[in-house]
Structures are given as C-alpha cells and as structure tokens.
Amino acid sequence: MSDTNQMQDEWAEMVEQMNDAVADSMEQNMKAQAAFVESWADAVEDSFPKEDELSEGLQGYNRAYEEWIDAAEQMVERSADAAHGEDVDPAEFRDIWLQSANEAFKHVMGTSAFAAANGQLVESMMEMQQEADELNQDAIAQMGFPTRNDMDEVAERLVEVERRQHAVEEKLDRILDHLEE
Numbered sequence: 001m002s003d004t005n006q007m008q009d010e011w012a013e014m015v016e017q018m019n020d021a022v023a024d025s026m027e028q029n030m031k032a033q034a035a036f037v038e039s040w041a042d043a044v045e046d047s048f049p050k051e052d053e054l055s056e057g058l059q060g061y062n063r064a065y066e067e068w069i070d071a072a073e074q075m076v077e078r079s080a081d082a083a084h085g086e087d088v089d090p091a092e093f094r095d096i097w098l099q100s101a102n103e104a105f106k107h108v109m110g111t112s113a114f115a116a117a118n119g120q121l122v123e124s125m126m127e128m129q130q131e132a133d134e135l136n137q138d139a140i141a142q143m144g145f146p147t148r149n150d151m152d153e154v155a156e157r158l159v160e161v162e163r164r165q166h167a168v169e170e171k172l173d174r175i176l177d178h179l180e181e
Helices: 002-045 051-083 091-111 114-143 148-180
Strands: none
Touching: 002 051, 002 091, 051 091, 051 114, 114 148
C-alpha cells in the first residue's frame, strides 16, 4: 500500500509541476503578447495608416492571435497527454510557444501597416536626432568651444590654403626650371 501511495504522491507532484510549468509558460506568453501589442500600438499610435493598410494590419494581428490560440490548444492537448501518462518533454511546451511567437510576429511584421509605422518611427527618430544635434551644437557654442560648423569652415579654409600653396610651389618650380635653363 505504501508503494501505491508513494506512486500517487509522485504522480500528483509531477502533475503539479507540469501544471505550474504550463501556467508559468502561459503567463510569460501572455506578458510577451501584451508587451508586443503595446509596443506595436505605440509604434502606430501617431500614424494614420490608409484604410487598406489598417485592414491588412488587423488581418495580420488576427492571424497572430490565431497562432497564439493554436499554441494554447496544443499546450492543453500535451498537458492532457502528460496527465494520461504519456512522457512529454517539458522543452516541448517551450518549443510550442517559441514557434507560435515566431509565426505570430511574421504575420504582424509582414504587413504594410507595420512597415509604414516603422518607417514613420525611423523618420521621427531621425528628426529627434537632428534636433538633439542642433541643441548640442548650440550648447557647445555657448560654452565658447568651436562647433561642427566652425570646424567645417576651418577645414575648408585649410584645404584652400593647401591648394594655393601647391599652386605657388608649382609656379616656383617653373621659375627655378626657367632660371636653370
């Protein structure tokens, strides 16, 4: 009898561990989904995509959602298989979520709405970088240091001086050559 109790206890512990692993995995996936959707929403927040882009974006998101639902169903099926005594490798649960996440991201990131949002995001970032650069140059000038424009001007003048010096050297060489003749 003690062997039966021990086996039942081990079985219950294994099922509990699997349930915990599934719950943790599902929680992590839901957090990842929420973070992804939030970042995607932030990326498109300031953009007003065309109707067809919006429609395509929503279709991509729907396909991504279907991938996650399929993954959840696979998780439930494999958990049931494990509960019925089948040897299920815990890494299989991770693989199910990784594969579904990859497929879901492809569905969303392959849309023209996502591309338009990313293009607008890059454009905004470049504008911000230019503004920050201008502020930096102003701050440098106020501190009395030479700015990039000042350095560019000095470089242009230096190139011009070198060009003139080279021309003078060529003239001197011609004069010396003429005197030696």
